[in-house]
Amino acid sequence: MESTAKKMAIESNATTEFAEERARKRKRHFDEDAEDDPIQDSRIRFKTEVYFYVLDIFVGQFENRFSDFKEMAKLFTVLNPKRFEHPDAEKKMLELARFYSEDISKPEEVVEEFHSFRKLYSELAMDLNSDAILPFLIANDMDRAYPNLAILHRIYKTIPISSASAERSFSRLKLIKSYLRSCMDEARLSNLTLLCVERDINIDKDRVVGRFATMKERRMAF
Structure with a gap:
């Protein structure tokens, strides 16, 4: 990033050196350490006071923006075939269906569809990921047999990762x-x-x- 900034500065006929400030002498107290002294190197001072500060803001903003999405993604982990045999799979599926009660009229039917599809998935020895289940249902005209399950997969594939x-x-x-x-x-x-x-x-x-x-x-x- 520093090399790119210097290249842009040269193209704009701007200076490529950090501005140097006059070193100020200050009296050190007996309980101060050497780390408490102000940074004299302008490049290191810019890196500490500007670059790292901006990075901290970016990290904090990313955590805040994606925290809701992480909680939402946890609800859809039950749609992953690797989680089909989890002891709480049916409970998680019911919880997911109730969360989208406006789209799923009868959440209890989702559990029945999930139980049937899980058995079919095991018998056919399929190897699919979460993103491939919905195309598989549509390609084999099985979205009519598992309508509520197909709705949940459609919701999962259309959830935006950001705002x-x-x-x-x-x-x-x-x-x-x-x-x-x-x-x-x-x-x-x-x-x-x-x-x-x-x-x-x-x-x-x-x-x-x-x-x-x-x-x-x-x-x-x-």
């Missing part, structure tokens, strides 16, 4: 819903925001127009 996407969405929101668009309804605002945030995704325009044309009869043929 960056949400913050980016709010920053786009003020650009979309301006003063002239204050009367925009919620559905249109949501659709425009989705198009703006996910603008990097390639969309087949002909397919979209064809689907729009077949939604209902229209006077004009597209």
